[in-house]
Amino acid sequence: MDIHDVIKQLNVIFCEVFDDDSLDINETTTAGSVDQWDSFGHITMILAVERVFKIRFTTAEIAETKKPGQNVGTFVNMIQKKLGKIDV
């Protein structure tokens, strides 16, 4: 699965979790630019990602995604690493 496929699937998850069909995310999208992407929304989204991609995130990884300056791109990289598409 390449980066575009991951973002495409993520967009479906984001639309559902944040209840907004007009969302069109890309690698630079941040929590500040998505309404309702708060701490609770973040975990709801991560649980949905885990379910769809059949992966698990660790505590340290989730903390990493909430650091200032992180965006969808960070998240996509993490998903790809877990799917084995990027060498760590």
Added chain:
Amino acid sequence: MTFESPAMYVFLCFSFILLGSSSLYRIKQYVFLLLNIIFIFLFIAHPRLPSIVILLLWVTSHFLVLKLMLHVRAKRLVFILWLIINLVWFLVSKEYTWITRIFFMGHMYVWWSVLGYSFILFRQIHLSVNVCDGMITDIEFLDYFNYNLAFWTFLAGPIQRYDDFIGQWRLLETTKVNDHERIKGLNRMLWGLIKVVAIAPFFEQYADIKTFTALPNAVNFIILLMSFPLYLYLNFSGYCDVVIGFARSVGFKIPENFRSPFVARNIIDFWTRWHITLSEFFRDYLYFPMLMFSSRYFNALASSVAATFISFFLMGIWHGNSLRFAVFGILHGAGVGAALLYTEFLKKVLSKEKLKAYKNNKIIHIIAVILCQSYVMATFLVFKYPMKDLHQLLDALKGH
């Protein structure tokens, strides 16, 4: 030595010159380690030498545990064992007698100084989780000790993450601090000092329940309600300005800890503005793991409320060994839980447009800020005063 004492600023001048003049990266690291140990020696209460030895033994033992975790497969088991032992050590050292006497008979006499323990514990937990989860794959002796004992965040934070700290150190190797940055840092430090020594004490003098009980009227109650939170904010944010400003003057960035907390419109918003690095720590290492685990089996919203409540209860306990800090945590947990439920309720009953209009409505915003700040300030009464003083306060309010 105290934070307000002139000796502190002599030490900072000395550090400014030494850190600025050591051009070699490795030397700078050793100079920093030496400064950290001198700082702790100057600040720590008597008995100094045994207290420093105990502190260094504690920190060294954790360093060895991390090294062990990096080399064994059963990382999680080592982590759990370390966490249990470390939490017991922390509770005993900080004399949490109302907790420890549930498990042990009697009370252990702690004769050594426990300065800096609360914040070292956070840094250790953060490091341990990240090593356990494979986010940190190597750790050097100098990096570890400088991170844990960094004098600018040793007393009361802000809680900097390890990768951020190391990243800042590596930047020192390649970049030179310009005069503009130095002046901005020193300016901030000066402003912080003014807050700590001149403005905060003005509010502190009014944070006295006896002044209110002597003359209980509405004006005195409002003064009592506002004076301690304002004092605490000015004192703590002033301290943060001093350490952030000083670090900036030598080319090092420390995360911000405050962002206008008294304009928060609900308790969730408040904790994104007040002691930010502390709430982020509890969010990342307690709230998130609990919510992740619980949401797999139970309703997500109910899980979030429960995780919030437990996180704030523990955060309250961390603030001090008296029972009233636990009550403070419970009150804030209830406040955040209520805000969370109310937000979800609004999402359900209002359309997207109406929800946006609700959030942007200025009158609703002002009312929300007043309600939120009144609640926050009332909870700080519990934080500040022992129960017998609060009883006196309640009696005076009833009488009035």
